[in-house]
Amino acid sequence: MAEGRVVRVAAIQWAAPLEPALGTLTALIHPPLAQAAQAGAQLVVFAPGIDQALAAFAAREAEPPAAPEVRRFAAEQKLAMALSQRFDALGRALASQYRVVLALGSVLVRRLEGTVRVAYLYGPKGDLLGFQGQTHRSPAEREHDLLVETTLSPIDTPVGRVGLVTGADVEYPEVSRILCLQGAEILVHQGMLARFSEALALSRLWREVQANQVFGVEAYSVAEGCRGRSAIHCPVEMAPDRSGWLARAADDAQPAVVVADLDFDRLKQVTGAYPLHALRNPGLYRRYLPVIYDRSEDHDRA
């Protein structure tokens, strides 16, 4: 990538309608995307929920359970069976229409061996740049016996190398570390949470950005029963107020389009002054990792 690189990014905090008409859904998707594109965003991260809304077409008869995660799961199961092609077509169309790199998802994908949660990246020409299956499961996903992915790689895009931190992966620092050691420069996470707090904000993508000295774009759903404050992250030293946020949504309940510039030269200065990765201790890690995980009673389902 060239020197002097600045990438404008946007996080779309969005409230997916539960059971929209197709026209309503389209009307709700386009305005924030248009706003982000008009603001010059080259990478747009859309909050989860489009898949859920699409699934609603096929699942109108379903009774929505109380908890958002369960509701999302039920909806996504149906989507996985019936609407993955529609989702893919929508992603390609939106990315090419607005000429942006578009992060969309995550969505449940059914494979022969089971179902896995996947996030997608579409390019400005409407091409699929890549996807990443979730490598760790939430407790609810364990109950529903979701599978986990066992490969993990950043995706090369026109705006840089992007690491998709999918679903519950944001709670496991191993994921961001593996992605960043493979060259990820921008971490992307799309979240759907039943509750949110400032402390929680520091315990998710903010944490991974600080730990790896990269940029981060985090977009949350604010659909009914969901909370989250979308943000553009940077190392603390780069933020004007030393917070680690270049921009944030005004609150955790209303739709918003959050835009900021990622200045890679400035990032290089920060990492040059304090090179976290160069100061790692490979001898220590080799001694314990990955063998130490065998001490855990928690098992994987790969």
Next chain:
Amino acid sequence: MTVLERILATALAPWLRFRSRPGRVQAALAGLDYAPAAQPQLPRVRVAAVQFDIGLAPSAEAFARHAYNCARQAVAGGAGLVIFPEYTTLPLLGLLPAAQRLAAWLDKPNQTLEVSETAEAYSTMAMALRLAAPAARRVYWETFSTLAVRFRVTLLAGSAIELGAGGRLFNVAYLFGPDGALLARQVKTHLVPSEVLMGYGVGEEIVVADTPAGKLAFPVCMDHTYFEPARIAVLQGAELLIDPAANNEYYEAYAQARGVWNRVQEARCYGVFCGAIGRVAGIVFQGRSGIYAPLDLTPSGDGVLAAAAEVEREQVVFGDLDYEALRAYRRRQPLEFNRTLYRRYLPEANSR
């Protein structure tokens, strides 16, 4: 080690031995009040973080009395585990001749150094640390093992600067049991750039100690910026992660949150940030010591059980831990590791 340093070391050795005699510490700590500490009734324990001023001490006696006063305050508050910060021996640079005058001379307002001057300053600092290290460690050991046994308390003495083979510096934290015996030793495993410039070595082990105050680990300061030491410690059974720290910068809440507070959230354990404060040769140390827990185990949901009111003054912070509550939380919210993924990527990642 340069010729000049060898000459200085030889010339100063008798003087430093004299100034660091164990008898001096024992005399300073004799005849004081030692009400025994409350013994932890596991699974509950009260812990205390001593936000300790690491400004230069004029003598071994002054250092010992200073540490005593802080430990006494912690024990009087009911702590069954008392924690001191990183670089606890830094005050003992004051044992070197003219150290106070040199420090005062270096403490110029608005001082900025050129790159070459910075390298020279670190080189000089490293030499001072090497010269003082044996004497400082002697005073440190005598002080904290004595305090541990007299208060009958588990005591993490923060870290000392040590000389390894070939005169290499190491940053090493020591944990003493209520009988004054050494329970565990942890060498810092991740350095800050200034330590790299001063030629410090690193450890390649994370120690977990089974103590009367619970199973704990105490990686040092910068170690907590990386998830690996915490993960290794907790997978070895640690339920309490202690961060003895000395941040040579003005306090910033977000910068500090990148350390043990975040490790507590991802590794799901209790945590203590114990920060040094003070000013040494113009270098400012600040921090807000605190006792941490997973968000769901704290009354206000912020992951903080207790925190120092100020970031630049000495004080003792107390927090009550309940390991059974932690275990119940872990059972409710168990982590699930993807070993296949780690086996595939971590060896290669960690070879870089």
